[in-house]
Amino acid sequence: MHSSSSTDAPTGTPPSTTPSSLYPPLKDPWAPVPRAKNKSRKSNSATHHNAKIAVAPPRSSHLPKPSSPFGHSYRLREQPPYGQGISSPSPLPPSPSLRPASYVAKRYQRPQKNESRCLQYILPGLFIAFESDRIAFGPPTSSLRIPPEEELRTTNGERFTHIIKLSASKDQSESPDIQHHVDSYETQVLNLGISPNSPNFFGLRMHILTSEVDEVPFEAAHRLYTDHRDYNNEHSGGIPLLTQKQLLASREFMCGTGYDLHRHQGARILITAPRDHCTDMISVLTCYLAYASGNTAAMVLHEIDKHEGFLGIWKNTVSQYAVSIIQEVVDMRLC
Numbered sequence: 001m002h003s004s005s006s007t008d009a010p011t012g013t014p015p016s017t018t019p020s021s022l023y024p025p026l027k028d029p030w031a032p033v034p035r036a037k038n039k040s041r042k043s044n045s046a047t048h049h050n051a052k053i054a055v056a057p058p059r060s061s062h063l064p065k066p067s068s069p070f071g072h073s074y075r076l077r078e079q080p081p082y083g084q085g086i087s088s089p090s091p092l093p094p095s096p097s098l099r100p101a102s103y104v105a106k107r108y109q110r111p112q113k114n115e116s117r118c119l120q121y122i123l124p125g126l127f128i129a130f131e132s133d134r135i136a137f138g139p140p141t142s143s144l145r146i147p148p149e150e151e152l153r154t155t156n157g158e159r160f161t162h163i164i165k166l167s168a169s170k171d172q173s174e175s176p177d178i179q180h181h182v183d184s185y186e187t188q189v190l191n192l193g194i195s196p197n198s199p200n201f202f203g204l205r206m207h208i209l210t211s212e213v214d215e216v217p218f219e220a221a222h223r224l225y226t227d228h229r230d231y232n233n234e235h236s237g238g239i240p241l242l243t244q245k246q247l248l249a250s251r252e253f254m255c256g257t258g259y260d261l262h263r264h265q266g267a268r269i270l271i272t273a274p275r276d277h278c279t280d281m282i283s284v285l286t287c288y289l290a291y292a293s294g295n296t297a298a299m300v301l302h303e304i305d306k307h308e309g310f311l312g313i314w315k316n317t318v319s320q321y322a323v324s325i326i327q328e329v330v331d332m333r334l335c
Contacts, residue, residue: 003232103270118275118313119152127154128314130275130284131165149185154268158285162188162257164250166242166273166280168196178249190253194241194273194280238319240283240326247287247329254288278317281325286318290330 022036099314118130150163179191257267273281282304290297301323305315318326 063111064081067114079143097198112328117152118311120311120314121155121309122285124268125154125259125268126264127152127160127269128271128281131167131272139290150187150270152270158268160187160270161267162190162253162269164190164192164196164253164271164284166192166271166277166284168274168277178246180253188253188257189248192242192246192250194246194277223243238279238317239322240280240318241277242280244325244329244332247283247326248332250284251287251291252334255292259321261289278314279322282314282317287326287329290326297330298323 002093031070039180067208117130117132119127121127132151150160153159177191181189183189242250254269257269259266259269271281271284282301286300286304288295289295291302301318304310
């Protein structure tokens with residue numbers, strides 16, 4: 001039997017860093033609407049549908065579709081939707097007088113680290129996620145001797161072997177750069193410098209949030225976390241801030257990890273960026289997938305935008321103009 005405290009939301013951010021569940025939004029416009037099944041008509045409609053399939057002859061005009069970089073029957077997410085497979089908390093006791101008058105039942109749980117950063121499973125061993133807000137919008141970390149450790153893990157709870165970090169410089173005078181280093185856990189890290197993308201009001205609000213991230217109510221945190229979505233779509237224009245040289249560097253870095261795109265074996269790769277740089281992250285991912293799979297950048301983006309396994313925050317982030325920029329990098333061959 002559950003205790004009465006099981007209904008209380010935790011005061012701090014839960015420690016989970018693996019993609020074991022989905023971000024529980026207040027209202028997710030991208031979530032599929034469940035349809036009630038009509039059992040009385042199921043057998044008749046199924047029989048009628050199967051009969052049509054059985055008698056329909058194959059047509060020579062049906063050309064085979066291009067192969068998807070994600071495979072024919074591949075599903076992007078192995079973990080169940082949020083809340084499934086998890087025992088629900090016991091209902092509140094019938095008598096509210098047993099609780100203090102100030103008690104208010106919590107409707108939502110605080111997002112876990114993997115959820116607040118929208119950790120997205122792409123392929124086994126390949127993930128993308130937003131950078132920790134403490135790093136992206138907090139005080140500069142350049143003065144630290146040891147860079148902050150990446151706290152996210154793979155589905156199996158393993159550390160990532162290779163990380164691509166898109167870091168927004170807080171100094172407008174700094175030019176984009178490409179740096180490579182190995183951290184204390186032998187993780188290969190590629191740092192790509194990008195210009196800040198957030199307007200002043202968003203950066204300021206995020207700075208305030210990250211300074212008190214454990215005390216901010218969930219509803220306020222969720223509202224602030226989603227503010228960047230409209231900004232990214234309206235102000236970025238769907239064009240990456242990364243240069244073609246940086247995109248090429250990211251492509252070669254990922255190809256050099258030894259990751260097998262077809263067998264889904266080898267390295268464990270993570271791509272991160274501040275949460276207002278969705279376009280840059282998807283551009284890096286698209287550039288690699290198109291190059292490694294032999295598909296066009298347009299096809300990879302089409303698969304991402306229509307795939308139900310992708311969170312809505314990652315969809316429709318790259319403009320048609322940017323597709324041609326990415327494709328040029330895909331077609332580049334090093335001597």
